[in-house]
Amino acid sequence: MKITIIGSGLAGLSAGYKLCKSNEVVIFEKDAEIGGMTASYCKDFAGKKYFIEKYYHHIFRSDSELLDLIRELGLEGQMLWLKGKSAYFVDGKNYPMNTPAEILRFKPLSFTDLVKLGLLVLRIKLINDTTSYDRIKAKTWILDTTGQSVYENFFAPLMKSKFGENDENISAAWLIGRVKIRSDRGKEGEKLGYLRGGFNSLIEALAKEITAKGGRILQNKAVKEIVIKDNTVQGVIADGDFIPCDAVISTVEPRVLDIITKSKLGTIHETLQGIRYQGTACALIGLDKGLMKDGNYWLNIKADVPFGAVIEHTNFMPFEDYGEHLVYVTSYFQDENDSLWLKKEEEVLDSYIKGLENMFPDFSRTDIHWAKLFRRMDTAPVYEKGYLEKVLPFAPGPTGLYLAGMFSSTNYPERSMNGSVKAGFEAAKFFTKKEEN
Template sequence: MKIVILGGGLAGLAAAYKLCRSNEVIILEKDSVLGGMAASYHIDGYYIEKYYHHIFKSDAAILQLIEELGLGGRLEWLRGSTGYFVDGKAYPMNTPFEILRFPPLSSADIIRLGILVMRAKLIKDRAPYDNIKASDWIRKVAGNSVYENFFAPLLESKFGSNSSLVSAAWLLGRVQIRSNRGKDGEKLGYMRGGFDVLVQAVENSIVRAGGIIRTNCPASKILIEDNSVRGVFAGSKMIECDVVISTAAPDVLDALTEKQLGIHDKLAGIHYQGTACALFGLKKRLMDDVYWLNIKDDVPFGAVIEHTNFLPLSDYEEHLVYATAYFQNKSDPLWKQSEETVIESYIAGLESMFPNFSRDDVKWTRMYRRLDTAPVYETGYMSKVLKAKTDVTGLYLAGMFSQPNYPERSMNGSIVAGFECSDAVEGIKR
């Protein structure tokens, strides 16, 4: 079969990795580099993700892929220390003991929070919670104070104006992944050399098996006739094929198929949010031993992530810090303003938070802004999850909108979605 895959992110690469062994596979990627959301900058001899990334011990598919590609030695489990910045102060939040000392919560709140976490961990079937708002469920189980002082700022920084719409199913998924902390805090996985090592290894494997990868090559139309895929337009050329796998965001697929798919309403109903993430190369450390700092206070970003408090500084020889914010639509200033303006506002925010930080500490900056960085997991989202096989013969889908990425998208989820798609193409039942 001749298969065209739209998108060289992890879903597209995973599907190609499996399919190229017995099919003619072409990946079309609109960007200049592979990796999609997990793509990296190449800076002075090292790679660093454009968006901060780590993995969890439960991410079975990516762990297996890393082993299969002979990269197990690159994977390390490191302490990812976390904190919460409230009223001008950073509070460590790594261990149950530290959470117990979090001042905005009373002793009764802490007990209620503990009960909420235990209840969340016991819930196996999250489906009944898909139509319940996270805010309503938190208030019911743990009360208003726990919601207002603990969860509301976190939800706000993750989903902005859509935070009140997010489902309890999403929240349960997050709590279940993030609450397995021992007395020393949480261990997170990272590949020495960055996840670009994985992207490059998958790319090499595809190319060695005869697959073709074209970057800087956006698809402009999927040609469908008599309810069957005929080919893909890229530039002025049409590439004929038997199968198209689209990993692009639902609104892009809708446009590529000229809103003609039977699932058009579903595609139009899936809302994505954007991320404006700055990466700073600094002359000196920003935070004392905190990798990930969530922020309640009023600054233009919702989290600061000091990568070199997670990985050894010697891997980079400069301090690497992300400041990042989600935004909900194209009219948000984080999307409309120039990169320089957003970076300037982030630097001012950092100066207001950290008295020891000065803009003179900044060696260089990068900004990565995309509109399509995550689905908004609002109530009722479960019914919008897209299946690998569509009603159009030869058209398959894998990506952040797929079932394995519910209720939270991840590299692992997109790899599983890509594998599920390749099984569907080859008629393999899972």
């Protein structure tokens, strides 16, 4: 079969990897680089060349499909499991949040509140099915379970930085999924996985396997229309050319899918319009010296700064791999009218740097080697109450059209690289079933 895949993120590449062995696969990528949200930035600093992701990523021990894929591609030797120290910046002070003893010293919460928080985490660990929590607001559930103080002093700032004006509409199912994936900790804290050399190795390995089997990956090539006639896919239009195919796997954001299918998806047309996505403005900064002297990797923030988290990559991965300190500073935004999307790159970077100066007295602009800002409007869905009803099917109706991405069931209630790999694999299964029959 001739299969067109729209998007070269992990979902698209994973589907292509599974299908290229027995099908003619063509992947269309609108950007210059492949990888989607997992794309990397190539930097040459002081004669040392390295790859670093434009948006921070790591692996959890529960990411079984992703870890199996890494082994299958021969990358297991690059896998590292390292301690990812985290903290919460509140009222000008960092509070480590790695071990039970450290959490008990989190002064913004009383001892009673900390006990309630601990019991909530234990309760979440026992929840295996989040379906019944999908139609409950996270705020309501937290208030009912732990009270006002725990919500206001712990959860509210985190949810505000993550979802902005939508923070009070987020489902409890998402919160539970988020806590479960981040609460697999030993006595010394959480260990996270990363590929030495970066996830560019994974993206390039997938691309190499696809092209070696005859597949093609076309960059700077946006699909403008999926041609559907008599409820059957005929092909796609890109750069004004019609390219016939037997099937299409689309990984694009739902509203974009609605546009390129000319609203021909019938019953799910309203669903496509109703799934809201949010954007990310993520700065990546190369520094002469480390920012967080206490060794923290991940810092959540409750402060009057224009970002919600600071992630110091070289407090996680060895400094020697890069020759300079690397820090991510990131914030989410809700629509195209947000200043984080409209302002020039240098303006956003300047506001971020001012925020870092306010938070870290020892930090100076003279420490900066370089800074880059990466922005996307389609970072992730906003997981509002009742989102489960909007989760898109892998086969939405028209013959030959399949969907896989962050909107898939494998990425709810919490998105991850593993969820995108699983989505790509699930879409590919439709074709392997046909081959078996």
